[in-house]
Each structure stands twice: as structure tokens, then as C-alpha cells.
Amino acid sequence: MWSRREAVATALPLDLWPKVQKAALRSEDVEKYESYELAMRLYFEYQSVKFITERTGIAAASLPRMARKCLEIASDGKIFGFRALVPHVRIEPYRRRAPLGRKFGEQQGGQTGALGMMLDRFPELEEKLTRFIKQDAKYKDVPEFRLRSRDLHKLFIKAIQEYGVSASEWPFTTKHRGIKSIRNFMRDVLDRNFTRSVNIREGTAAKAHLNVGTGHAPFLHFSEPYDVVEIDAYRIDCHSTVTFRTPEGTERDLLLDRLWLIAVVESASAAILSYLVVYRSEVTKEDVIKVVRDAITKRWHPMELTVDGLNYPPDAGLPSGIIDRAYGALWSVTKLDGALAHLAKPVHENLRKGLGFVINWGAVAHFERRDSVERTFGQIANKLFKRLPSTTGSNPHSGRAPNAQEKALKHKIRAAEVAELLDVTIAQHNATPNSGLSSLSPLQYLQYHLEGDIPLCTTRHLPKEMSKNGRTFSTTISVTVRGGRESGRRPYIQLDGARYTNPILAEAGYLVGKRLFIDIDNADDDFRQVRAYLENGADFGYLCVQGKWAHTKHSRRTRKVINSLVYHRTIVVSEFDDPVHIYMAYLGKTNSKTKRGMQPLSAKQVTKATQVSRESGLELVIDAEPKPDEFxxxxxxxxxxxxxxxxxxxxxxxxxxxxx
Incomplete structure (x- = not known):
């Protein structure tokens, strides 16, 4: 029973009611709304009904109905308030009361609200249709991933036939049997359950966007430079080539696999601190460690450019080369995605403990957690990679150049020249004003905070001795010293199928059978020497590899690959052979079954050979025949x-x- 006294006593103060912007109303509705609003203000101020009627012209019988509408709860959890007084606005869904008349097949109109009447007639039908749309896991009536409106319509027809609806009733009397009404009903259910509908019906990109723009403040808030950096990898959106020397002495461009770009991006300014182009099919833990090491210990210098007309913009570059206080600066939080390379033990333990930052693991396929680095990758791609004739676009249906691989070979889009373009593009990115930084560039933003007589923020720096010895970026393993007087073998250690020693260890017979601790630099491309420590932690100096592995520079990963190929008898390395040369010859060997017109080496071979060439400095050659005296x-x-x-x-x- 409606009671004005009780409603006025329990209602919110009028100043807290949701209001209406009258400028958004039609001119003919403004005067009507103003009279409604005045009537409700007087009504809840407990003025007499007669006075309200004389003042506003609204019938006395309409006042309680309007007041009840204002106090109804809206979908946002608030009362409707003055929003309920806007002319022609419904606060409840339309329900048809008049019975449906007879309708011919091609007759238009006259069926408004027919589905609502059907749902009122069979209350369990609405619940059943809603369950179909929401794909409720408790019931699993429809195991489809994404139910279509036409499929829901079939289920609707089947359900009402089971309820006994005859062929002379709606929807069987219409041409399309109510499919438009079902489509609208489905859209309304999905809109009312927005979050759930995205999670059960949409792809990973839509689910990722669902986590942003919620209106809630983020749990982790970073406001100063070097509070947080973001590390991620991006597969470069273009094809490129490298030059091989042929047996005839000529040069030939061969196609590479698509390369990877891994970058460290400072979150507050979106400045790129360091980057690395990876010549492999996937990013490894060594690549992650190397790009972090470069961000901290490497001072940036401009490359020697060979591309005609290519120059660095003024005051452009990476922060370590432009800002003195940015060189060697450490950060507090590192945002990483959930890729396996980032979950590796050396990344988690060595870097986290050695550098003192917190790791914030991002969920897989949730790029929104690392918005700065993802946005930066997109900008670099738009400025450089997607403009090349050999671009692959963001996906096969967006921006892919026709015959991209053939154009990479035709125009000789070489990876070395693309690397120069990339370095200039990244330097330009750091020097480009950004509206999000009050028209400052990322470098200017960092300079403003880090430089000056009184810096606005302070950063931690790695001690010089730690940056020089490199132990922060290394893995320590324990090995046993071998050899002995009985066999006449001088003391040595064994690492990955090779012997290591030095003149001091060779005379230290007392160490045979004892343990040494070996530091292996995960980001170093030269595995021919390692640093050793005694059991008590004392520095024992560097140990050098002996024999055939000592000739050519190589990484630990390359040695493991060669050892695996030797173990499986894919290649044969004799006592007098240089394993790296044999491996390069293996990678450069053409396939006799290659079809005419195709390149003699696969893109995978070319990419692996290029990576080894970058490590060792060896020339890329097709069908090279290693000469014994070279080794x-x-x-x-x-x-x-x-x-x-x-x-x-x-x-x-x-x-x-x-x-x-």
C-alpha cells in the first residue's frame, strides 16, 4: 500500500537524486519535463496536493504514480530519480495486454509484444532461452561455442511446440515465424550480461580489452620514471634476406624466417631502453637476459649507417646514450608475460635477486597488462615494418603485401639494412613528442625528471664492480676437477663435451677430485672461456677451452646444438675438424631435392646460419667445403x-x- 508519508521519510534527499541534462532534451519536451520535476520536488517537500496541481497543472492522481517511478531501482543500482520523468521514457519493458488478432502471411505490423505475451504465458520458456544464450555450464543444453540467433530460433520453435502452441497461433502465423523477435531478445540478453557474453562468445583480444576501462583505479599505480619497465617480444611483420657467397664466388640473397624483436620499455615515458633482434624461431632465456643486461650496462652509440640518405634525428637515441643518469639505472618492477622464455630459472632467480626488482607476471594472451610495450611495438611496426614492400601485415587479412617473400628477394631487403632502419626508427621514437606526456618526447620526459640541480626522482644504479664482472647475469654450476698422477693427465674440468683449464689449474694436482664453481654468462656469445671459483669462493681466474672448440667463437647454445647433431650422427666432427665450421657447412648445404625456382636453402637453415655467423664472424657460404688447414x-x-x-x-x- 503506497504511503506518501513513508515514501518521503525514507527517500534520498532530492539533491542526491540522479539528474537530467535538459540541454539534451527535445525543445518540445523541456517544458513538460520542468513541470514534472517541479511537481516531484514539491511532492517530496510535503506541499499540499492542491498547491502542486495549481502550480504545475499535473493531475493529483498522477502524482503518486510519478513518485513511485522516481523511487524504482534502475539497472545501475541507483534509483531512477528525475530520470524517470523524461517524457516517453519507459522504466519497465513493454508488455502487451491486447490479444493478438488474426494476421495474414504478408500483412505488416500488429504483432508488437507478441514474444513478451508468449513468455508471460510460459514463464519457464524465458529462463530456458536465457540459459541457452548464456551457455550456462551447469546445464550445457547447447554445447556450441557461439550460439547463433537462427539456432536459438530453432530451439524456441521446438520448445513452444512441446508446450502445445498450435499452428494457428503466433509465431506460426507469420512469414518468418518470429525470428526477428528472437534476434532482438538474444541481443538484449547479451547486452544485459555484457561481461559474461564477452567471456563465453568472443576471442582473446575481446577478453583482454574487457579487463580495461572498468572505471576502477588500477591496483598497481606507477607514477615516476623507472618505477616499472615492460619486456615483451614481437614477431617482425616483414620478410628480409641475407647475402650468401656461392661456390662460383658470386653473391645471392636468401630468405630468412621472420625474426623477433624483444624490447625493454620504460612504462611512464614509453622510452625504449634497449632492444634485440633475435635470429631464431622463438625467444629464449638467453635473449631475455641479454636485453636486460644491455638496458643496464650498455651505453648506446649510433650505428654506422650504410643506407643512403638515412640519418639520426637531432638529439635522438636511447636514454643510456643521451642521458648520463639513465646509464646504468635500475628499475623497481618488471612486467613480463607468461611465455616459457620468461619463466626460465635464470631470468627469475639471477636477475630478480641480483638486480633487486619485483617481477609482475602477466597472464597469457592478456596484452593489456603490458600496454606500453604493446603500443610501442605497434608504433614501430606502423613506422617501419608495415611500410616495406615485403610486409606481412598484422594478419593474413590486414595489410599483407602480395607476394611478400618474392618482393623481399627482388628488392634485396637485407636484414642488416633493416637493422639500421630499426635503430634509427627507435631513436626517432624516443625523440618524438607525445601528447600523453604534455607534448614532451620520452627522452625529454626522462631528462626533466632525472637531470637538473634537484632531480624530481632518484634511481638506483648497479655498482660498478657488479656491472664489470657480469656475475649478475650468469649462472653458477658446480663441476669436479679431473685428471691425476696415475693417468698423467693434467687437471681439467669438463663442460658440454669440452675440456677447460689454465696454466694454474694444470699444475694444481691437489684440486683433482675437488669441486670448482663455474660462472657461465647466459648472454655471452663466446663460450671459449669461463670464470672459476674455489670451494671457499675464492676467485681462481678464467679457464679456456682446449682442442677443436678453441678455434672459433661460439655460444653455449650453439655447442649444445652441434653436440646433439654429432650424437644423432647427423654430422661427423673428427679430431682435426673445427665443429663450428662443420656446422656452418651443414647449414649451408643445399638440398638435392629442391625444386627448380626455389631458393637452395630453407628459410630455417638460413636463419640458423645467420645466427651462428653473427656469433662467430664466419662468412655465409652455400655448399662450403671446409679446408683442413682453416681449422x-x-x-x-x-x-x-x-x-x-x-x-x-x-x-x-x-x-x-x-x-x-
Whole structure:
């Protein structure tokens, strides 16, 4: 029973009611709304009904109805308030009361509210249709991923037939049997359950966007430079080539696999602190460690540009090369995605403990957690990669150049030149004014906070001794010293199928059987020497690899790959062979089954060979035949000091002569 006294006593103060912007109303509705609003203000101020009627012209019988509408709860959880007084606005869904008349097949109109009447007639029908739309896991009536409106319509027809609706009733008397009404009903249910409908019906991108724009303040808030950096990898949206030397002495461009770009982006300014182009099919833990090490210990310098007309903009570059206080600066939080490379133990333990930052793990496929680095990748792609003739676009249906691979070969879009363009583009990105930074560039923003007589913020820096010895970025393993007097073998250690020693260890027979701790730099491309420590932690100096592995620079990953190929008898490495040369020859070997018109090496081979070439400095050659004397450069120099009648030292005699 409606009671004005009780309603006035329990209602919110009028100043707290949701209001209406009258400028948004039609001119003919403004005067009507103003009279309604005045009537409700007087009504809840407990003025007499007669006075309200005389003042506003509104009938006395309409006042309680209007007051009840104002106090109804809206979908946003608030009362409707003055919003309920806007002319022609319904606060409840339309329900038809008049019975449906007979309708011919092609007759238009006259069926408004027919579905509502059907749902009122069978209350469980609305619940059943809603359950179908929401794909409720408790019931699983329809196991489809994304139910279509036409499929829901079939379920609706089947359900009402089971309820006994005859062929002479709606919707069987209409041409389309109510499919438009079902489509509108489905849209309304999905809109009312927005979050759930996105989670059960849409893709990963839509689900990721669902987590932003909620109106709630973020739980983690960062406001100063170097509070947080974001690290992520992006597969470059273009094809590129490298140059191989042919057996005839000419040059030939061969296609690479698509490369990866991994970057460290400072969140507050969106400045790129460091980056790395990865010549592999996936980013590894070594790549992550290397790009972090470069961000902290490497001072940026401009590249020597070979592309005609390419220049660095004024005052452009990476922060470590432009801002003195940015060189060696540490951050507090690192945002990483959930990729396996980022979950590796060296990344989590060595870097987190050694550098003192917190790791914020991002959920898989939720790029919105690292919005700065994702947006930066998009800008770099639009400025550079998507403008090249060999671009692959963001996906096969958006921006892909026709015959992109053929154009990469035709125009000789070489990876080395793309690297120069990338360095200039990143330097330009850091020097470009940004409206989000009050028209300051990322570099200017960092300079404003870090430089000056009184810096606005302070940053931690890695101690010089830690940045020089590199132990922060290394993995420590324990090995046993081998050798002994009985066998006559000088003390040595074994690492990944190779012996390591130095003149001190070679004379330290007392260490045989003891343990040494070895620091292996995960980001170093030269695995020919490692640093050793005694059991008590004392520095024992560097140990150098012996034998065939000592000739050519290589990384630990490359050695493991070569050892695996040798173990599976894919390649054969003799005692006198340089394993890296043999591996490069294996990667450069053409396939006899290659079809005419195709490049002689697969893109995977080319990419692996390029990575090894970058490590070792070896030339890229197709069908190279390793020469034995190439693998004994160091031995040849030693022997050349002795008198010999031979122009080239014979391999078989070298061991005999060295026994003296």
C-alpha cells in the first residue's frame, strides 16, 4: 500500500537524486519535463496536493504514480530519480495486454509484444532461452561455442511446440515465424550480461580489452620514471634476406624466417631502453637476459649507417646514450608475460635477486597488462615494418603485401639494412613528442625528471664492480676437477663435451677430485672461456677451452646444438675438424631435392646460419667445403716459427712434432 508519508521519510534527499541534462532534451519536451520535476520536488517537500496541481497543472492522481517511478531501482543500482520523468521514457519493458488478432502471411505490423505475451504465458520458456544464450555450464543444453540467433530460433520453435502452441497461433502465423523477435531478445540478453557474453562468445583480444576501462583505479599505480619497465617480444611483420657467397664466388640473397624483436620499455615515458633482434624461431632465456643486461650496462652509440640518405634525428637515441643518469639505472618492477622464455630459472632467480626488482607476471594472451610495450611495438611496426614492400601485415587479412617473400628477394631487403632502419626508427621514437606526456618526447620526459640541480626522482644504479664482472647475469654450476698422477693427465674440468683449464689449474694436482664453481654468462656469445671459483669462493681466474672448440667463437647454445647433431650422427666432427665450421657447412648445404625456382636453402637453415655467423664472424657460404688447414690457424702459427721444408704443415705430422 503506497504511503506518501513513508515514501518521503525514507527517500534520498532530492539533491542526491540522479539528474537530467535538459540541454539534451527535445525543445518540445523541456517544458513538460520542468513541470514534472517541479511537481516531484514539491511532492517530496510535503506541499499540499492542491498547491502542486495549481502550480504545475499535473493531475493529483498522477502524482503518486510519478513518485513511485522516481523511487524504482534502475539497472545501475541507483534509483531512477528525475530520470524517470523524461517524457516517453519507459522504466519497465513493454508488455502487451491486447490479444493478438488474426494476421495474414504478408500483412505488416500488429504483432508488437507478441514474444513478451508468449513468455508471460510460459514463464519457464524465458529462463530456458536465457540459459541457452548464456551457455550456462551447469546445464550445457547447447554445447556450441557461439550460439547463433537462427539456432536459438530453432530451439524456441521446438520448445513452444512441446508446450502445445498450435499452428494457428503466433509465431506460426507469420512469414518468418518470429525470428526477428528472437534476434532482438538474444541481443538484449547479451547486452544485459555484457561481461559474461564477452567471456563465453568472443576471442582473446575481446577478453583482454574487457579487463580495461572498468572505471576502477588500477591496483598497481606507477607514477615516476623507472618505477616499472615492460619486456615483451614481437614477431617482425616483414620478410628480409641475407647475402650468401656461392661456390662460383658470386653473391645471392636468401630468405630468412621472420625474426623477433624483444624490447625493454620504460612504462611512464614509453622510452625504449634497449632492444634485440633475435635470429631464431622463438625467444629464449638467453635473449631475455641479454636485453636486460644491455638496458643496464650498455651505453648506446649510433650505428654506422650504410643506407643512403638515412640519418639520426637531432638529439635522438636511447636514454643510456643521451642521458648520463639513465646509464646504468635500475628499475623497481618488471612486467613480463607468461611465455616459457620468461619463466626460465635464470631470468627469475639471477636477475630478480641480483638486480633487486619485483617481477609482475602477466597472464597469457592478456596484452593489456603490458600496454606500453604493446603500443610501442605497434608504433614501430606502423613506422617501419608495415611500410616495406615485403610486409606481412598484422594478419593474413590486414595489410599483407602480395607476394611478400618474392618482393623481399627482388628488392634485396637485407636484414642488416633493416637493422639500421630499426635503430634509427627507435631513436626517432624516443625523440618524438607525445601528447600523453604534455607534448614532451620520452627522452625529454626522462631528462626533466632525472637531470637538473634537484632531480624530481632518484634511481638506483648497479655498482660498478657488479656491472664489470657480469656475475649478475650468469649462472653458477658446480663441476669436479679431473685428471691425476696415475693417468698423467693434467687437471681439467669438463663442460658440454669440452675440456677447460689454465696454466694454474694444470699444475694444481691437489684440486683433482675437488669441486670448482663455474660462472657461465647466459648472454655471452663466446663460450671459449669461463670464470672459476674455489670451494671457499675464492676467485681462481678464467679457464679456456682446449682442442677443436678453441678455434672459433661460439655460444653455449650453439655447442649444445652441434653436440646433439654429432650424437644423432647427423654430422661427423673428427679430431682435426673445427665443429663450428662443420656446422656452418651443414647449414649451408643445399638440398638435392629442391625444386627448380626455389631458393637452395630453407628459410630455417638460413636463419640458423645467420645466427651462428653473427656469433662467430664466419662468412655465409652455400655448399662450403671446409679446408683442413682453416681449422688449425693457431697451430700453424706456432709451427711456422720452426724451420720446415713443407709450405703447409701436414696434419698427421703436427702431433708427432709437438711431442718433443
Amino acid at each position: 688449425h690457424t693457431r697451430t700453424t702459427k706456432i709451427v711456422a716459427n720452426r724451420s720446415s721444408l713443407l709450405d703447409t704443415p701436414v696434419i698427421g705430422l703436427m702431433k708427432v712434432r709437438n711431442r718433443r
